[in-house]
Amino acid sequence: MIFTSRMTQLFAVVLQKDAERVTESLLGEGVMQFISTSEIGEPAQHAAPVCAGVQASLTEISDLRKRIEGLLHTAGVIPSPPSQMDLTRRAAVDLEKEKGLLARLDTERTTIRERQRELQQEILKLEDIRRQMVLYGAGLSDITASAPQSFIAMQTGKIAASSASRFEEGLREFPSVSIPVGRERDSVHYLLISMKRDAERVQRVLDGAGWVSIELPAELKSVKEDAFQELSAKLQTLADEQKKLETQADDLVKREVPHLREVWSHLRVSELLHRIQTHFTPVSRTMVFTGWLPAEKQARLTEAIRRASGGRCHLEWHEASGRDPLGDEVPVRLDNPRVLAPFQMLVSNFGVPRYGTIDPTPLVMPLYLAMFGLMFADVGQGLVLMSLGVLGLVLPRIRAAGRGWHQLSWLIVWCGLSSVFFGLLFGSFFGMAILKPLWFDFHGIVAGHRSEGSVVNSVFDILAITIYFGITVIGIGLLFNWVNIIRTGKWAELVFDKGGVLGAWMYAGGIYVAFYLVSHDYGQFPSRGRLLLLVGLPAILLLLKEPYHRWRREGEPSASRTNPVLAALNAMMHWVVELLEIFSGYLSNTLSFMRVAGLGIAHVCLMVSFFTLAEMTSGIASILLLVLGNILVIALEGLSAGIQALRLSYYEFFTKFFHGTGKLYTPISLDSEG
């Protein structure tokens, strides 16, 4: 847990006839991150290129799977990763048949969309007219006199009943409303509303249909008022038809969802199997493959491969160490208990630790929570945070949003818990110091009251606590750095690195000098001898860094011969700069932790302010003020504390030892993404 998981590399040779079964078992186990055999050296003498056929099949299967996935997404279905059962009962998919199905669905849906677009154009035309009617009036009092500024033209006339359909068809391309208002023998009377801008073209249609303009008989004039209603009714009919088409398009896919899900599952399994096989190299009648897996999975995978191949296999194992020259190439697995998952997320966000180095996750949890709690110590507000976190865990919308949100919700729960714990230590409940503090009275100190019998009596004591905390965190970071360096066997780095022995020596010396100075009221430094021993000596020894590296490089062919004077000046410059970096860096890193105290004090002060404001009012206003104040503090201070704790973890802690050069372990398994 404290280090990255031990990884081991497998070289395997199996018979080609067993390749299929071995592939299945590799996928079933899902623990192997494959390496292309070309990456590990010259191809074997009789090696054939990676099967082009396999690659081509993979591409075809992958494309089809993505198309089906896209289709399922349109139906609001997100397929789940295949299971072991899907692997064992998988069936071959007739790719051409499924492509045919997709093509049919696409064609049907395209037809529906085309019809929808046509309908939409109809709707827009009628809405055009309706807008004109609303804007300028339809001259409803007199059918022939629409408002002069209106763009609609209204006219009445009659056509032969036999020409009616041609008439209506001809008008389809224009925004128009034609309302049959009555029949007279074999003629149909119409009220026609169209746009003035289309007058010429409409007239051609009317002429073609044999339109005769007439005055409507008195008894039919009443329909003019119905024109608007008729228009609205037509629009409604079209809208209903649109809705039906929309449902039809949705149902088209939904009907096929069960079948598509099944096919997707088979394709996904097939795709993963093919993906594994792209890492196989055929050699004569065998298949060679290699990859990394966690050492603890070795026995199980060995058993699985032997079973699948009937014992006809040759397996070689090579465990990687941190000193491995391929250290950066070994994939890294962070193996932490589930409870640490939110904190592993914080670590992964920063980077992936190099293989063989320390995984700081187990320590990030207490450190992060301690910093958060110190900045946001309140039982009541902590409980609110916990509730919010729990809400995030149970609300379906947030659960469906992905693992990231799930982990964030857990993080909020933990932060809430820390807040409750520190709230108990400091005796704070929704900003009120009503609980008996188990450690010291934070509120009282901020308000200026001295607490008798307590070690912590003033704001400066609180600041001191955070300084001690910071020194501890930095010290742990340095320790981790040494462990990492020792595991990689870089002894020179252990001595000369900024986070190495000399750097730490100077830091420790600096701390001693600072505390000595403070304890002597800033009037006295330690003795010269002590100063020399604690700070001077490591600084002088650091001067050896450049000459040492130069000496190491002397034997190398690429080493250039430089002027010794210039080399000495160069070394001096490096030394001065490095000393400045060490002193200023460690000083700023340590003082940075004072923000923990600062934010904690600010938290208390904000609540005190709200209480003061509340005292100026009474009744419901007072309560409302306190509630709003708590909400504001939880939102602002909570966010601030979370961010600052993260900043301190990343910048003050991680930078001491963390090299995010690792590659994450991504085995091919049934859960694989992409």
Place this chain on the structure above:
Amino acid sequence: MAGPLAKYSLVNAKLRARISKILPDRVFVQLARAPSLEAALAQLRETPFARLDEIYSATGDLRQAELELLRDEIDLYRGLKGHLHRESVELVDALLCQFEIDNLKNAIRVFFDRVVRGRPAEASAHYILYEPILHDIPMDIVVNAQGFDEIAGVCEGTPYSLIIRKYSHTAESEGSLFRLEIALDHFYYANLLSAIERLDRRDRAIAERLAGVRIDLQNVDWIIRLRSFYDLPMETVLAAIVPGGFNLSKAAISELYSAQNVTPILREFVKTRYPGLSALLSSQVSDSVSRLLLIRRIMEEIMRQEVQRILAGYPFTVGIIVAYFVLKKNELDRVRIVLNAHQQGLQPERIEGLI
């Protein structure tokens, strides 16, 4: 006089929250790789563009969906004005002017197609915004007009009337709206630069720089279009160029348009101001259009860097408003490009190249 904090603290917080929601590049790559338009729209369901999918599912009409998107965006800017100081309101109005001008251009095109070219333009008329954006221009009248005079008449009281009157005869005689549209675009940038002039010194410097880079990108866009589709003579091209570019002067543009090797022209300012882009300069391209596309790419990178500079700098300046406008427009354009490309059946690789 209000200080920067008073002027920009609220709008800064608001816009930064909105900027964080702008779709990242990987989402556009996924959209481009979607197997169909429907699948791409389905991917947008969990984004602020979910309405596109709703409207397309309901109507089958992508343009309708885009129009709704545009409405939402305009409403956002109008809503933003309520939180701004007076000077910044003028700037936002100047930025909003682009939407109004684009809308007016679309309406004039409908009129022009119908009356001058004698072509039906029903379909396009439905995709005009009829509600006012900045000025109360009755777009119904523009769309249904019988002549340019009518359009200029309803635009009285707006800056567009004079421009329309000035170029209407040219449009009718040439049978093309090219010069009128260029003039409207010139007005937009002139108006924008004028609004920037009225800002205080610090805001002015920031806004001028970003507007200048935007003008450079616009100019390069134009010369690509003019070269690829029209192959116009140099004088016409230079007349179309908007003055006020930050990196590319008129002389530089003239050289870019005609030069075989554009590297020396670009090297000067790329090396000093944007050293990280020097690698792009070494790309080898042969034909003139590819050269211009390379220049466009460099300009887009410059725009990106300028926006990043603003976002990483002092937060309480007008830069946040201009940066948001640029980023949001870029996002909307990319969404439109991807969805329209899918509708036209382009291959994913080609679509990726377009964005």
